[in-house]
Amino acid sequence: MNRLEEKVAIITGAGGGMGREEAILFAKEGATVVVTDIQEDKVNEVVAEIIANGGQAVGQLHDVTDEAAWARIAQETIDAYGKIDILVNNAGISINQKLHETSVEQWDKVLDINLTGTFLGMKHVIPNMMKNNQGSIINISSISGLTGGGGANPYTASKGAVRMLTKAAAIDYSKHQIRVNSVHPGIIITPMTEEMFQEKQMRDWAHSVTPLPNLGEPSDVAYGVLYLASDEAKFITGIELPIEGGYTAQ
Numbered sequence: 001m002n003r004l005e006e007k008v009a010i011i012t013g014a015g016g017g018m019g020r021e022e023a024i025l026f027a028k029e030g031a032t033v034v035v036t037d038i039q040e041d042k043v044n045e046v047v048a049e050i051i052a053n054g055g056q057a058v059g060q061l062h063d064v065t066d067e068a069a070w071a072r073i074a075q076e077t078i079d080a081y082g083k084i085d086i087l088v089n090n091a092g093i094s095i096n097q098k099l100h101e102t103s104v105e106q107w108d109k110v111l112d113i114n115l116t117g118t119f120l121g122m123k124h125v126i127p128n129m130m131k132n133n134q135g136s137i138i139n140i141s142s143i144s145g146l147t148g149g150g151g152a153n154p155y156t157a158s159k160g161a162v163r164m165l166t167k168a169a170a171i172d173y174s175k176h177q178i179r180v181n182s183v184h185p186g187i188i189i190t191p192m193t194e195e196m197f198q199e200k201q202m203r204d205w206a207h208s209v210t211p212l213p214n215l216g217e218p219s220d221v222a223y224g225v226l227y228l229a230s231d232e233a234k235f236i237t238g239i240e241l242p243i244e245g246g247y248t249a250q
Contacts, residue, residue: 003230005030008081012064013091015042017190021218022088022225027055034077036062064091064117074124083132086229087125089118089139094155107154114158122169135178136229139166143186143244163240170238179237181228186244188216211246
């Protein structure tokens, strides 16, 4: 408990799945959490649950591709709490189509949310972190950002780019004690993957490619993100943390 005591965290895509688990866990560990998502009802549910359990949280309706929204949320967080200690760029989408079947509009949408949203988040929190000479940024990539794989070409491209953007930022801001790391989940049971793997044969495939005899849960990722956000990881920056049941060991 209290691994994030007195920390202020912004978590995007926190209305469901991994982001929701991260927000709830961070609050349990003492952080004040700014919960953001495009789903206002889901944001309100997460905030209400955190507060009901004695934690501190506020919600923000947030399109991560909107730079003005990022500027507003960052400033409002600083005005309310004096600082931003942690950013988790969790918001993301996938379109499961091969390259020749993907429209420019689909490509742009995935890259805008997964990559540009991550860039904008870092852009608007880093100045405050530089001022305070400390901070932790965790960018949620994917095993697709490590190994590639067929299908979902825009998703794979975006997650590979998030991986390398993370490394570049880790180097650029290390002198300000700002740590930037990426997390690479495998097949985690979330609303997005439930939609992708709703057919039995797809679920059977997901099990067959994960060496551990179960698929991941959002909490598995949340605990890894918690570690990177905490002071326990004070000498860790620029790394890729796979949380994927052994998928990339094959």
